[in-house]
Amino acid sequence: MERHGAHAVGDNMTISDHDSLDPRLRREAMIATFRQLHKAAPSYGARAPGRVDLMGSHTDYNEGCVMTLPIDRDTWIVGAPRDDHEVHVTSLNLGATTSFDPSRPDREPSAGWGRYLHGVAAVLTEAGHPIRGCNTVVHGTVPLGSGLSSSASLEAAAATLFEQLGGFTLDPVEKAKLTQRAENEWVGVHCGILDQYSVILGEQGHALMLDCRSLTHTHAAVPAGLRIVICNTCAPRALSGSEYGERRSQCEEAAAFFARRSPGVRALRDVTVGMFRQHVSGLPPELAKRSRFIIEESERVRALAEAFARDDRAAIRDLASASFAGARDLFEISVPAMESMFEAMRIAPGCIGCRQAGAGFGGCMIAVVDDGLVEAFCRAAAAAYLADTGIVPEIYPIRAAAGAGALRLS
Ligand code: GLA
Numbered sequence: 260m261e262r263h264g265a266h267a268v269g270d271n272m273t274i275s276d277h278d279s280l281d282p283r284l285r286r287e288a289m290i291a292t293f294r295q296l297h298k299a300a301p302s303y304g305a306r307a308p309g310r311v312d313l314m315g316s317h318t319d320y321n322e323g324c325v326m327t328l329p330i331d332r333d334t335w336i337v338g339a340p341r342d343d344h345e346v347h348v349t350s351l352n353l354g355a356t357t358s359f360d361p362s363r364p365d366r367e368p369s370a371g372w373g374r375y376l377h378g379v380a381a382v383l384t385e386a387g388h389p390i391r392g393c394n395t396v397v398h399g400t401v402p403l404g405s406g407l408s409s410s411a412s413l414e415a416a417a418a419t420l421f422e423q424l425g426g427f428t429l430d431p432v433e434k435a436k437l438t439q440r441a442e443n444e445w446v447g448v449h450c451g452i453l454d455q456y457s458v459i460l461g462e463q464g465h466a467l468m469l470d471c472r473s474l475t476h477t478h479a480a481v482p483a484g485l486r487i488v489i490c491n492t493c494a495p496r497a498l499s500g501s502e503y504g505e506r507r508s509q510c511e512e513a514a515a516f517f518a519r520r521s522p523g524v525r526a527l528r529d530v531t532v533g534m535f536r537q538h539v540s541g542l543p544p545e546l547a548k549r550s551r552f553i554i555e556e557s558e559r560v561r562a563l564a565e566a567f568a569r570d571d572r573a574a575i576r577d578l579a580s581a582s583f584a585g586a587r588d589l590f591e592i593s594v595p596a597m598e599s600m601f602e603a604m605r606i607a608p609g610c611i612g613c614r615q616a617g618a619g620f621g622g623c624m625i626a627v628v629d630d631g632l633v634e635a636f637c638r639a640a641a642a643a644y645l646a647d648t649g650i651v652p653e654i655y656p657i658r659a660a661a662g663a664g665a666l667r668l669s
Contacts, residue, residue: 279398279400280400285335285398285400286335286666286667286668288351288398289301289335289337289351289396289398290337290668292349292351292396293337293339293349293394293396296349296356296394296396297339297394299339300339300668301337301338301339301394301395301396301668302338302339302340303337303338303339303420303423303424303665303668304335304336304337304338304420304665304666304667304668305335305336305416305417305419305420305423305663305664305665305666306333306334306335306336306416306419306663306664306665306666307333307334307411307412307413307414307415307416307419307458307459307662307663307664308329308330308331308332308333308401308412308458308461308660308661308662308663309329309330309332309333309334309401309407309408309409309411309412309458310327310328310329310330310407310408310411310412310453310454310457310458310461311327311328311330311406311407311487311489311616311617311623311625311657312325312326312327312328312453312616312617313326313327313328313466313479313481313487313563313625313627314326314556314559314560314563314578314579314582314614315327315453315556315557315559315560316552316556316582316586316590316592316615316618316619317506317507317510317552317553317556317590317592317618318471318528318553318556318557318560319450319451319452319453319469319471320449320450320451320471320507320510321471321510321514321526321527321528321553321557322471322472322525322526322527322528322529323471323472323526323527323528323553323556323557323560324468324469324470324471324557324560324561325453325468325469325471325560326466326467326468326469326479326560326563326564327453327456327457327466327467327469328457328461328466328467328481328487328657328659329457329458329461329462329467329659329660329661329662330401330407330489330657330658330659330660331657331658331659331660332399332400332401332402332407332657333399333400333401333412333416333660334397334398334399334400334401334409334412334413334415334416335397335398335399335416335666336395336396336397336398336413336416336417336419336420336666337395337396337420337666337668338393338394338395338396338420338424339393339394340391340392340393340424341391341392341393341394342392343392344360344361344362344390344392345358345359345360345392346358346359346360346361346376346377346380346390346392346393346395347393347394347395348373348376348395348396348397349395349396349397350372350397350398351396351397351398352397352398352399352403353372355372357371357372357373358373359373359376359377359380361377361380361381361384361390362384362390374445374446375410375413375414375417375441375442375445375446376395376413376414376417377445378414378441378442378444378445378446379414379417379418379421379437379438379441379445380417380421381441381445382437382438382440382441382444382445383418383421383425383429383437386437388421388422388425388427388429389425389426389427390421390424390425391421391424391425393420393424395417395420397413397416397417399412399413402491402623402653404496404622405491405496405617405622405623406496406616406617406618406619406621406622406623407489407616407617407622407623408454408457408458408617410442410446410448410454411438411442411454411455411457411458412458414438414441414442414455415434415435415438415455415458415459415662415663416663418434418437418438418663419663419664419665423665431459431460431662432456432460432474434455434459434663435452435455435456435459435460435474436452436455436474438455438459439451439452439454439455442454442455448503449503449504449507450503451471452471452474453469453471456469456471456474456476457469457662458662458663459662459663460476460662461659461660461661461662462478462659462661462662463659463660463661464658464659465478465479465480465659466478466479466480466481466567466659467479468560468564472526472528479564479567480567480568481567481627481659482567482570483630484570484629484630484631485570485611485627485628485629485630486627486628486629486630486633486656487625487626487627487628487656487657488625488626488627488628488633488636488637488640488654488655488656488657489616489623489624489625489653489654489655489656489657490600490603490604490613490623490624490625490626490640490644490652490653490654491622491623491624491652491653491654492596492597492599492600492621492622492623492624492644492648492650492652493650493651493652493653494594494596494621494648494650495621496620496621496622502592502620503618506549506590506592509545509546509549510527510549510550510553512546513527513542513546513547513549513550514526514527514529514530514550516538516541516542516546517529517530517534517535517538517550520534520538521534527550527553527554527557528557530550530554531554532554532555532558535550535551535554539551548588548589548590548591549589549590551585551589552585552586552589552590553590555581555585555589556582556585559578559581559582562574562578563575563578563579566578572611572612575611575612575627576611576612577612578612579611579612579613579614579627580605580612580613580614582614582615583601583613583614583615586614586615586619590619592615592618592619592620593615593619594619594620594621595648596621596648596650597615597619597621597624599644599647599648600624600640600644600652601613601614601615601624602643602647603639603640603641603643603644603647604624604626604636604640606639606643607626607635607636607639607640607643608632608635608636608639609628609629609631609632609633609635609636610626610627610628610629610636610640611626611627611628611629612626612627613625613626613627626640628656633656636654637654637655637656640652640654641654
C-alpha cells in the first residue's frame, strides 16, 4: 500500500529551465520519469497554457470585459490509469509526489500543491463525471505564482487528462466554470472566471475579448509588428488571499451602493461614468477609488481593442500608462518592484506601452513592444530594473497559444 501525502522524488526527476523550453527534451524527460516511476509508458497527455491580461485588471469579477491572451508557457501532464481510485501526481517542477483518493468525500486538501488536482477531481466527480484512478507526471513552464495563471493552467491540464482517462468531454465553458470552482473551493482563492476561461477557450494566434457576464469572447488582434513581452519582477509576491478578497468585497459593496440608486445595476460593469459622477459623493473615499478604477478600466478595454485595430501606438501607450496609474493610485495593487519595472519598461527601446498583469501585488507585468526592437527592449529593461532593485528579472516575448487540449506523446 503506498502512503498518501506528499514526498520528494529523486533529484534527477526535474527538468532544467533550459531543457523545459525545448518541446522534444521536455516530452522525453516527462515520459522517462513516468516510465521510471510506474514501469510503463503514459497512455494520455494533456496541456494548457498560462495567460496574460492585456487590459482589464480586476474587471472579471465585476462582470466586465477583459482583453486576455493565452501564452506559450504552459503545463503538461501525462498519465495512465491505475487499478484503484487513487490519483498519484509527480511534479517535475517541485521534484515531489503527492496522492489522493478523489472519491473521498471530505474536503481536507491533500498536501499543499496536490489540492489543485484534488479540487478538480472532486468538482468533476460532484458534477457526475467519472474520475479514473491514475498515475500522472506534470511539468509547467508558467512561472509559479507570478500572475500568469500557473494554477488555472494546472487545473485545466488536469481536467483535460481526467476527460481523456474517464472517456467524457466537457463543454469548454462548463469546464472553465468547474475549474474555477475548484480554485474557489479547494484552493481558497475567490477568483473570477478570467484565468480558467482564457486557458481553456484560448485560440492559437489570437488575443480574446472576453465578456465575463455572457461568458463569450471575440478575437482581438494585436497589430502585426508588435510583440507582447512578459516582464517578471521576480520580487517576492505580497499577494495574500486577503488583499484580493478585500478588493473583491469592496467592489461588491460599491456595486450594491449604485444598485440602491439605480435598479438596473447588478455589478460595477453596469455603472456608467455619468452615474458614477452623480452619486460618488455618497460613497466612502476608498470605495469611490476602487469603483472609479473598474469603471475606467472597463472603458480602456474597449478603447484598447480600437487602438489595436487602428494600430494607434500613441493611444496604446496612453491606455497602458493610465491603467498602471489607476492600479497604483486607485485600486492600490502596485508595490515598489512594480513601479520600478514600469519605469524600466517605459524607457526601454521599442516600448509602445506597459502595465501590470494579473492580480498585482508583484509578479509579472507586460509591455507591448515594437517587433524589431524586442531584444534591445529585453536587455535594457532588465538592466534598468536590476540597477534599481538589485533583483534579476525574467523578461521574454510570448506568442498567443491555443487553449487546453491533448498533448502528443511521440
Ligand atoms: C487573478 C484572478 C482573476 C482576475 C485577476 C485580476 O488572476 O484569478 O480572476 O481577477 O486576478 O484581473
